[in-house]
Amino acid sequence: MYTYNDYIKEEKLPHIWCAGCGNGIVLNALLHALADMQIPPEEVVIVTGSGCLARLVTYPNTSTIKMLHGRVLAGATGIKLANPNLKVFCLMGDGDGATIGGNHLIHCARRNIDVTAIICNNFNYGMTGGQYSATTPYGAITTTSRYGLVEENFNMAELVKACGAPYVARCSATDVLNLRKYIIEATQKKGFGFIEVLSACVTHYGKNNKMGDAPNMMRQIDSMCVPAARAKNMTEEELAGKYITGKLVDRNDLIDFGTSYQRLREEVTAK
Amino acid sequence: MSNMKFMQGNEAVARGAIAAGARFFAGYPITPSSEIAEQCSLLLPKVGGTFIQMEDEMASLAAVEGASCAGVMGFTATSGPGFCIMQEHIGHALMCEIPCVIVVVQRGGPSTGLATKPAQGDVMQARWGCNGDHSIIALSPSSVEECYELTAKAFYFAEKYRTPVIVLSDGITGKMYENVNLRELGEDELPPKREIAGDPADYRTYNFDPDNIPPLAPFGTAWQTHLSSAMHNELGYSFGAPENADRCVRYLTDKIEKHIDEITMTRSYEMEDADVVFISYGCSARSARGAVEKLRESGVKAGLLQLQTVWPFPKKEVTAALGQAKVVAVPELNLGQIFQEVAACNKGTKLISIPKVKGELLTPQEIIDAIKEEM
């Protein structure tokens, strides 16, 4: 029986993130999910890239690898295919996952690699000082869009859904019980499990866009969330600037790459 | 046991990798390397391995690194433009100390250059392509046989020194057909197994001792690893102190350079009494060998020192060759990338560069003509 404490290196705390940063909430949810699933720590691999969230590798009591910026899912693909028994968790910010690594995201989802991908979307590059990313909303102020951003952003969950991922969920970082549930479901799904967590960067994005302190910023993010069931009855205008949350995709009709490839191996060796 | 087959250099690369125990290939198609990927897609599933065609070269080498971390030796293959894209992961693998093999079938550059024509213009890219100080191992085959042998050897060095190893092939060596002995590798030729013992609590991912490189514990074992390409401590956690940065960078150089004698592989042809010496590698070494034969027929004491190991640069062997010769010439399909390294070892021997960047092989006659005035 593993407990929460088996998955964390408590001696490494306090962590390096700013006060009110959602990254800690995601870390906490992940560790609780691991304990709930009773996955032996040595079977877990945590893969990150660059940026604030990537520093997460310091805290779990599991093997970890920091890939290069954006290459999280590409590295994870190799890990999972080489040893399908491993549980591979890919933790990315919106820079890693949606922007520099966007190409790997769509292909990993399309190939249906059996890993759990969590994008902690805080709408900007925190580590480098609050520049805009591919998820920064139109008009937002960042250190590289001082007059307001003139680019449209990605709808991450819809993008991954369109790529054919069998499991997609989205929630706010404060929606902690659902977050943990989604991590567990995404992990247990045979195939690409994707969760977008809407999170707060109080230090940069919050400050630049006058969103107040951590609780205020979290509340504003919560107010942007619309549960999928409610969104069904809303018009496009009403949904502008909103994020549809909940379990958005849960399919069992898709075969993951590893399973398909194993079938191929068996067929060619039988010949 | 002899197992002679007539095949292409690129195919022999795939066969050599599999003979060495590689069971993972991730790549992106590019001329003139694509047959390596094609062969892997045919051969790997039959031996329980995995072939995957990734979305680009960054993803390819990242996936190879991932497989290696999970305990399965992997490799990728590319050509010049793809090699450029891979540089960031070569640096990552160097810093994280992840064994892997990158096969580069060189073509005319810069950039798109001559997609279907041979060149040897990536010698310096192999040495210094990624950022920061480091050392690197690069082996250059000049025959189909050597495609098989040196690719297998690349895995041996990759595992032994926990580092990426580059196989610098070229559009001629990769595309030509020859006989190759697909022999079984001996126990001592196979890459060392990652044997890890002791209390998992005592395991350190790194120890910064060039003579005692800890094996990389595969993910999924009791030995926890933390891999990071940031300056790190023994446990693999970020550690940016100036003294630690100095230690990391020097170690990455020392762990290769201190073992240069073991890593260096050269072949000598007619060198015993040679006073006209060619120093070459890859496809150009074959042209030089032709020149040696012709010159010998006309009574010139010519010889060839072929560099199978290009990096780390075989200074000792090159210095000895310079010492015995009256004239040394370096034929190569670039504007003198290895010539400059030879020049750095030279203490007064007449030294000639024989460059060619037309996307064609050097002919033996071109080589002979280039040194005629000096004889």
Next chain:
Amino acid sequence: MKAAITLHEKRCKGCGICAAFCPRRVYDIKPGEKVTVARPEDCIACRMCEFRCPDLALEVTKL
């Protein structure tokens, strides 16, 4: 008392999320300071503060 609250003070960065979201106003926080467990007797052990704490600084045990 329905719950025992452990506050790892060293880890707390004083973001105020626990205090703001607590349904029973168990916590007090002043700007620039760490949180204090002001009214532990009001805690209903819902543990939401523990899961929401970005600093992994709270543990709530049901009694």
